[in-house]
Amino acid sequence: MAFTVHQGRVLRDGVPFTALGVNYHPSQAGCRLWSEWNPQVVKEDFRRMAADGLNTVRLFLFWRDFMPRPDDVDEEALARLEWAVAAADEAGLACVLSLLTIWMNGQLLEVPWRAGRSPWRDPELLRAEEMYVRAVARVVRPHDNVLALDLGDELWNIDMAEARRLSRDDVAVWQRRLADAIRQEAPGILVTQADDASGVFGPEPYGSDNGAALDLVGVHGFPPWAPVPIPSTMSYEATNLVPFLARFASAHGTAMVDELGSYGVDERTAAAYLGATAASLLAGGAAGALVWCWQDLASRDEPYRERPQERRAGLHHLDGTPKPAMHTLRKVVRAADDLALRRAPASTLLYLPERVRGRGHSYLDGPGSVPATFQAYLMLKRAHLDFDLVTGEPPERAYLVCPAPTRLTLTDIERLTAFADRGGTVYLSLGDHLHAFPGPEFVGAELVDYELDPVGKSALRWDGGTWPLDWTTATVRPTTLRATTARVLATYPDNSPALLEHRVGAGKVLFSNAPTEQQSARPGALTGAPWEEFHRRLARRAGVAPLLDGLPPDVEIVSGTGRGGPRTVLINHGRHPVRLEHGDEPGRSTELAAKEWTVIAPEEAEGAPR
Structure with missing residues (x-):
């Protein structure tokens, strides 16, 4: 054939x-x-x-x-x-x-x-x-x-x-x-x-x-x-x-x-x-x-x-x-x-746990975490961070994102630990406090208890930034963390930890118990707060920079090699036109209508839109 x-x-x-x-x-x-x-x-x-x-x-x-x-x-x-x-x-x-x-x-x-x-x-x-x-x-x-x-x-x-x-x-x-x-x-x-x-x-x-x-x-x-x-x-x-x-x-x-x-x-x-x-x-x-x-x-x-x-x-x-x-x-x-680009390996991985799609029908089994993975996919795209989805043993890269898993197997935890041990940075958010908490030795904190009432945990506050949280659409229960060996980066209004940084081997773990990627059921949750900036901050702690600074969040950027050589694709996923300024050419700009896309060749890349 x-x-x-x-x-x-x-x-x-x-x-x-x-x-x-x-x-x-x-x-x-x-x-x-x-x-x-x-x-x-x-x-x-x-x-x-x-x-x-x-x-x-x-x-x-x-x-x-x-x-x-x-x-x-x-x-x-x-x-x-x-x-x-x-x-x-x-x-x-x-x-x-x-x-x-x-x-x-x-x-x-x-x-x-x-x-x-x-x-x-x-x-x-x-x-x-x-x-x-x-x-x-x-x-x-x-x-x-x-x-x-x-x-x-x-x-x-x-x-x-x-x-x-x-x-x-x-x-x-x-x-x-x-x-x-x-x-x-x-x-x-x-x-x-x-x-x-x-x-x-x-x-x-x-x-x-x-x-x-x-x-x-x-x-x-x-x-x-x-x-x-x-x-x-x-x-x-x-x-x-x-x-x-x-x-x-x-x-x-x-x-x-x-x-x-x-x-x-x-x-x-x-x-x-x-x-x-x-x-x-x-x-x-x-x-x-x-x-x-x-x-x-x-x-x-x-x-x-x-x-x-x-x-x-x-x-x-x-x-x-x-x-x-x-x-x-x-x-x-x-x-x-x-x-049809051939992309180089990205420095960021979006990890798919063994039970990402769920499986199991007992009272112990919750839903899968693919919706949270989709939400993380959108947030990373809006942050203009290049990433690869990966299943199985993660290859050596700088940064790994594991968004709100509802179940982590021992194999998953071993993979995440090995990734950090080798010098990588792992971002893990909590999707289920019973079956997806990897243990205090990994995150540098203990779970104190859960509360069905999210009072005091309506927002995540980090270094002058505030991100509102809607627990009503999340499957994870609100929990309180007590830091042991981890450093607290962000807190809730009740001053309990919302984001931790913990050294593991030659690398580190960024851990949050906030429903960051579980808010997708509420219209406007994605675009109603600067979640792209939240993920850019996380990536910076892993030494990872966006593909391009200054692009509107609605614009996707993909770079790689096409049949004719290096190319960059820009796609406006928004419902409104966007104007992209050319950084090295003051006064020159490109407008992309709603859902419009364009391809930039190397000879056009100098002063490319941003």
Whole structure:
């Protein structure tokens, strides 16, 4: 096969390949693509995609069309699939093929003979699934434009109750069985699994951190359905959501954003959202993005009778004319070589504990800490601190951030201690005083007790700065610390310690019991106080400086090497325009509209905006 994965990137014939394309249903046929087959329409749509500069199309293989009976795969459907893959190749498009498609737009397009049985544990279904994926792999094997086979889009929604009963090993074994079957028929083909945001934020056994058998980690999310509060589609949080999902997935493999788009907004908002989000996720290292979806749908069949508004999410109107979001996507495509940066290792690490997604359902188990990790991600971005997300043993860097974990295992504590012992600085905030307090020997303080009433702890005061605290949206209980060997850096209004500094080996630990990263449930918590300055102060104690001083917090900065050499990407994630002054050229400035982005080459870097 032409596609390979190397160091978190997709290569095609050894050359970096950034997948930029769309999810596709023909407008008239919709989800009946394979049963109401119209090759002329498909071919023309592929031609239009390529003319717009796109290089990838995702096709959904509805399992009921390809396997109407449990003991054989429909030859006519396979022939139509092979024709579609060849037509895409002729147009210059790579293909992502989603195999076990039952769930679509909130409805089950059911395989009639499944009869409610588990897709992951029922022996007969497992045999049928393997027969099916082998048949598809054999058909596409001669075609070198197949980027990946997706085991199935959000397929856990086929039976969520059963999916949650699975163990992580159950999921891993199921993925390995089908991935191995595919590779036996088509050696070298890439395999992925497309998951929604629950595969990052939720405690379920499937997700970005449980895909050892996969070549690509498929992720996607939409602001209205985010597991964390997103104030609006035009908010700072919204256009950072999918880039965060991709960065989280990248800590576990090569991330591919398999769906990207917005719902419930006007065309101008949809375009603005798409531009900032796509630029950010590509600059952050995602292998590509496939927009939802190609064109508004005229189909009136399922699933659109139940959810007719799903028909309005296209990049083109029903008559084929492009919406503003299509113009935005073209701009992203033209700049892809500059946006797809190869970043140098950052001096700061954002650490993902072993139980960051939760796991466990006893009274001892609280929620996971991914929402706090997302909040820390946003704060570090606003502070313009470059960082890498890391899981497992942290590499040697200057500074490690571990935000509000709700559980620290002994392995986590050993890793954090070793990082400090080697001379690094660890910032740890408390996410659960029972299961995430690492001990007095690590933080230089004892927990006195907890109090449900946060009286006296309404703010964190540090060296002339004050940061308000809202305990009502936090899961951690207010606690009182007694410093033993640590130095007190910040206090609450009741004068008890709120931030400590403690020497550990050759390094140090900065520890806070404030709900700094657990306030995300309150709209305005992120931007209502200068949390970026709080994190800059912490970083300075680790000897780490921002990428650039003086940038507005809403502007993301990413520096690295693109296809054409060193590049810096600036993205305004805010809902208002910003003016960036050129430091070495008085009177010269650059204005970025809401959600606008730009790329700066080295020759433009002197006097760059700040």
